[in-house]
Amino acid sequence: MTPTTATPRSRLDPEPVARRDFLGIASLASFLAAMLFAGLGVLRLPKAAVLASPAKKFSVALPDSLAAGEAFVPPGRSVAVFRDQEGVYAVSLICTHLGCIVKPGQSGFECPCHGSQFAADGSVLRGPAPKALPWLAVSVRGGECVVDESAIIPAGTKVSG
Template sequence: MSTAHPSLPRRSRLDPEPVARRDFLGLAALWSAAAALGFAALGALRLPKAAVLPSPSKKFRVHLPESLAPGEAYVPPGRSVALFKGADGVFAISTVCTHLGCIVKPTPHGFDCPCHGSRFAPDGSVVRGPAPAPLPWLAVTSAGGGSVIVDEGASVPPGTKVAV
């Protein structure tokens, strides 16, 4: 304080130099413009996120072959689902690998992923490899006459089986 010029008014943290009116207006204009453009950009960024996904329906009806043995997988053509028929009913396991989305292949001892070597047990649980989660079981409803409706978009707790 002793070094301050005598003609200058004494200022402290509680009594700061007032901002000049022009400076204030300039800063206000700058920050308003920045805020307006920022919010406009944020609003525009909503465009790339589709509100309705263009993918086709995830439900499909399938007729299980009569010859399907217990424990044997039936993969409907063009679908990423493996259907199994046991004594106590039908169940469906997704064949989309939970690691990076490759299609796993049903084998006698479970499922093998071709991309990064994940292996799954017959109930879909991870045996080895990088997959972070078991293969989901999918919702199956009986449509009568030996056919079922599978919903690839809805998962059910493992072990859920449906009598046909």
């Protein structure tokens, strides 16, 4: 410490940080740091570890009269199940554009919201949809099909049974 015998300090000059100020600032800073990290932790709150959504797996019996290439939409589900000579397969009906439910037609699918059109295998023909309609995993168990809406499989995969 050097004694300040030189020019007296003006009242308008900023004051040096005193010991009390330093302790005050330090405690405030540690408090803010603690709050910051607590806040960062709480940021995880809106993203639940388990999402509240209905079961993605369901089983359904296909009607005997279902023709080859004709879509069967289980009630309350956004999936079209098909059966032809090669086997059973399921295509998601949720439009890849903005999530509307596409309508199965004679030769593919049509979205009512923004006019996207998909071929029978789900690939995009027209409109703003960025991706093909995904094919979903199907397994056949004792005459019933089990469809897993959360399992996407390569297009063209058909299960015989």
